[in-house]
Amino acid sequence: MYATTSLTQFLDLLASSAPEPGGGAAAALVGATGAALVGMVANLTVGKEKFAAVAAEMEEARAQAESLRQKLMAAIDQDSVAFRQVMAAYRLPRETDEQKAARKQAIQAALREATQVPAGVVRLCEEVAVWSRVAADKGNPQVISDAAVAALLADAAAQSAALNVRINLVSLSSPRSADPLWVEIQRRLDGIRAVRDDVLRTAYEKIG
């Protein structure tokens, strides 16, 4: 859906008062941009004599980056659809007790989906971060800054998606700090942040 809109059109929609796309969709786009940069580093490494020793690993990086990018692009639409379903559920009639019960159930189901989509984006961004480290460590050093940008974008996208997990968890119930999904998300964010810092350090060392 959004994959075929132009950069300008997408940002116009994002900036507008339309309820979606919003920050969740932006997070998915930024994660996909990070995945594309891992792919760029792999594409500028594979097939070069000088980097023959890492060719197999960089071909794997390229394939993984491609697959992660497709999934993150799909998440842009999924996030918008999930958001629209939450809005639609809130708009259901609530005159009779039966309607009230049906509405409540629809809202809960829609919020669960709206929580799962950004949670999936966090998980995909963790993989982007892992492959950005491979790209930074073993890819063509001429494009080391692109590997580091991939790590920065994976981290920012994951943190952005996490905010959307949280906001929907809070609407679903009153999540305690021990909520299992939130514990999982925090653990992944910590891991991504560590990779980001590590890749940035490597990049600045190589750049000089």
Place this chain on the structure above:
Amino acid sequence: MYATTSLTQFLDLLASSAPEPGGGAAAALVGATGAALVGMVANLTVGKEKFAAVAAEMEEARAQAESLRQKLMAAIDQDSVAFRQVMAAYRLPRETDEQKAARKQAIQAALREATQVPAGVVRLCEEVAVWSRVAADKGNPQVISDAAVAALLADAAAQSAALNVRINLVSLSSPRSADPLWVEIQRRLDGIRAVRDDVLRTAYEKIG
């Protein structure tokens, strides 16, 4: 130029082995996405009775976000053009002494421009961060997560652009840590990081 390409086309080009667009262009796009989200918060605040007290400030935020987005979109193309000019300068003939001198001068001029474009992106992202704080503090709290995503994206985009400043500074000369442009960039990155952390804290407090 790139403003009219689709999201998929742009990421295909980014992931390809074509030398541009690269991480510098991606940084500008992510900064523009942050600016669009500031605009979204402003658009969902202005005109609502409940937020009448902050209407003037949010109208200013909307206008600034729009202007910053246009400038950051323009930087996507400027970064790609600057990169192509560096490549072209390196490809100039270097057989005679005159050619060698002319080539050296062209490379220096192109690298200076390739340093200035991402330095400009850092400055624009600092403004996006400043307005994301206004959006988080005074905007419609229902879209507080979008204000926080704007802060996260401004920070990641600025850090990404800074890598591109550094890589071109290093090619230009051997920058000491006291290089005035690099000192300026580091100062701005510190400021943006502080705003990001502050906005995130505000967002999680409001979300609960």
